[in-house]
Amino acid sequence: MAIIDKRYSDIIKNNPLLTKKQEIDLSRKIKKGDSEARKKLIESNYRLVLSIVKKYHRSDVSFDDLLQESSIGLLKAVDRFDPELGYKFSTYACWWIKQAALQYINENITNIKVPTHSRLLNAKIKNKIKEIEEDEGKKPTLERLSKEIGENVNKLKYTLKSNRYIASIDASRDDDGNTLASKIADESDFINPEQLLEKKELKQIIRESLRLLTAKEEKIIRLRFGITEAEFNNNNFLLTQKMEEYLNED
Amino acid sequence: MKTKKYVTVTNSNGLGLYEVAKVMTKNGQKMNHSTVRNIINRSFFKLAKNISDSYDLEYDSNKIDDISKSPEFQESIIDLLREKEL
Numbered sequence: 001m002a003i004i005d006k007r008y009s010d011i012i013k014n015n016p017l018l019t020k021k022q023e024i025d026l027s028r029k030i031k032k033g034d035s036e037a038r039k040k041l042i043e044s045n046y047r048l049v050l051s052i053v054k055k056y057h058r059s060d061v062s063f064d065d066l067l068q069e070s071s072i073g074l075l076k077a078v079d080r081f082d083p084e085l086g087y088k089f090s091t092y093a094c095w096w097i098k099q100a101a102l103q104y105i106n107e108n109i110t111n112i113k114v115p116t117h118s119r120l121l122n123a124k125i126k127n128k129i130k131e132i133e134e135d136e137g138k139k140p141t142l143e144r145l146s147k148e149i150g151e152n153v154n155k156l157k158y159t160l161k162s163n164r165y166i167a168s169i170d171a172s173r174d175d176d177g178n179t180l181a182s183k184i185a186d187e188s189d190f191i192n193p194e195q196l197l198e199k200k201e202l203k204q205i206i207r208e209s210l211r212l213l214t215a216k217e218e219k220i221i222r223l224r225f226g227i228t229e230a231e232f233n234n235n236n237f238l239l240t241q242k243m244e245e246y247l248n249e250d
Numbered sequence: 251m252k253t254k255k256y257v258t259v260t261n262s263n264g265l266g267l268y269e270v271a272k273v274m275t276k277n278g279q280k281m282n283h284s285t286v287r288n289i290i291n292r293s294f295f296k297l298a299k300n301i302s303d304s305y306d307l308e309y310d311s312n313k314i315d316d317i318s319k320s321p322e323f324q325e326s327i328i329d330l331l332r333e334k335e336l
Binding site: 041065147201202206209210212216217218219220221223224225226227 | 252263264265266270273274279286289290291293296297300301304305328330331332333
């Protein structure tokens with residue numbers, strides 16, 4: 001980070017802010033294919049990138065990466081800026097830089113990518129909920145949010161659902177590097193009483209259902225799946241001598 | 251005996267459809283492998299229907315048929331039948 005910072009700060013130091021006239025001149029040259037003018041306009045606006053990145057930077061996103069990605073927004077702005085419209089370059093560029101920064105954050109903040117517009121709508125919903133909660137002391141209904149935001153209820157539901165926070169149980173949780181997964185006890189052999197009861201009930205139902213089978217059906221299932229007499233729990237059927245012979249043939 | 255075609259024996263002690271048909275025929279109940287298959291399907295249908303009725307699940311016969319033919323259902327029933335405490 002220090003190296004990039006140094007490089008960035010050098011560029012910023014060596015390239016003071018441009019006047020509106022200079023920006024227009026450089027942009028016109030860029031339109032004609034002047035790469036030096038392009039470089040000059042880019043370097044003179046790194047300051048703007050840095051100020052926007054500082055605003056968007058958060059602890060779970062790398063500052064260097066965010067700076068790099070936001071610079072791509074600046075490059076797009078330089079290539080697309082039309083000096084003839086009369087606006088200042090920074091007015092146009094800041095939107096491209098913000099877009100690049102937000103897109104990077106959105107793509108890297110979670111393991112699952114959610115479209116940026118959905119993230120933005122989610123933030124809008126959360127802000128609205130907070131606002132209403134502060135004013136009225138209770139959470140608003142989806143219908144109310146729908147009216148306030150101007151989106152339909154289904155879209156709000158879907159947005160909230162897709163933007164839920166997802167925690168990885170393999171992510172490191174403490175200084176020792178222990179993960180949530182390592183702290184969860186192995187319960188592979190554990191059956192809770194409710195499950196045990198459900199299983200017993202199911203077995204009872206199956207036992208009753210088996211009585212519906214005719215002797216022939218029962219016999220065929222037993223032969224087919226190799227279930228022994230005891231397992232089948234039915235004393236009416238005995239392993240026939242012929243079947244034993246047949247099984248012993250091989 | 252013909253080579254096994256669509257036989258899936260889920261346990262090393264179990265017999266294929268042809269073998270089951272042969273045993274049943276030897277026992278005096280003449281049948282071929284298709285009959286064995288049909289009887290097995292019918293039996294699992296009965297079990298699935300009774301289980302769904304017991305849980306008040308209002309499934310139609312097509313749904314019950316699908317369930318009864320699914321390997322997951324059949325394997326679960328067989329696993330439960332094999333458990334000693336049953």
